[in-house]
Amino acid sequence: MEGLGLIDGKFVGLDEHVVPIEDRGHLFGDGVYEAVVVWGGKPFLVVEHIERMFNSASLIRMELPYTLEELVKFHLQLIEESSFEEALIYSQFTRGVAPRKHPFPLGVKPRLSMTIRPWVRLDSNLKTNGAKAVLLPDERWLKCNIKSLNLLGNVLAKQTATENGCFEAILHRDGYITEGSSSNVFAVKDNVIYTAPTSNKILSGITRGVILKLAQENNLLAKEEVFTTDFLLAADEVFLTGTTTEIMPIVSVNDHTIGDGKVGAISKILHEVYMNKIAKECNL
Known part of the structure; x- marks a missing residue:
């Protein structure tokens, strides 16, 4: 397996077209992200990374729709589904999908996307x-x-x-x-x-x-x-x-x-x- 994706808790293939054209991450880079390394099938320092994601989201005035525990669970699900022992999990939240205007859109839910890929350490x-x-x-x-x-x-x-x-x-x-x-x-x-x-x-x-x-x-x-x-x-x-x-x-x-x-x-x-x-x- 080359890798696996997850969009708001649902598994997707990496080649699936799942990014709406008006996602604010696509239009403005309006979002936050984290990356977690998996060693021996375990996500290293995953809680610390997710806590920092919450902090980053707070600083851009974006309320995340999931708890820390739910986000940890998503990481574990990606590891289990992929069976990767050494991997990199990338996670990002965008502010959501709305017509392109600079001010924050009202009533829009932030959108989570995650990927897991095999990770090869540096030379x-x-x-x-x-x-x-x-x-x-x-x-x-x-x-x-x-x-x-x-x-x-x-x-x-x-x-x-x-x-x-x-x-x-x-x-x-x-x-x-x-x-x-x-x-x-x-x-x-x-x-x-x-x-x-x-x-x-x-x-x-x-x-x-x-x-x-x-x-x-x-x-x-x-x-x-x-x-x-x-x-x-x-x-x-x-x-x-x-x-x-x-x-x-x-x-x-x-x-x-x-x-x-x-x-x-x-x-x-x-x-x-x-x-x-x-x-x-x-x-x-």
């Missing part, structure tokens, strides 16, 4: 040897704390990174690092871990939060502080975090070597304890 060589990144100005809107469907700025940044042979685009505003196009950014200097504080300028990543907690549990000092592009380039280590990124060490930014050009000790420690957490919670 292990990237984790072993490190990846490259490029620095770009952060040209996105100023509500990046909302996981909204409006991702054109992220898409353009990621495409620029791809065209430059890089894994990720690391973004900055006025010389201060915000985040990656699809990841959070960490820098290590003198054994201290730094990442941008939560604000409207970054998405508060689920994996980011886990890594900060794991750092504390393993007696690693982590600070949520702003830092500059110059600080990043002078760091001993740089790594990215994200649901599908996991922990990705960066050994080159703008063709500038980070540290000694090898994956750093702290990146290795955090990757190991993160994978141990996944194994424990998903019974791997």
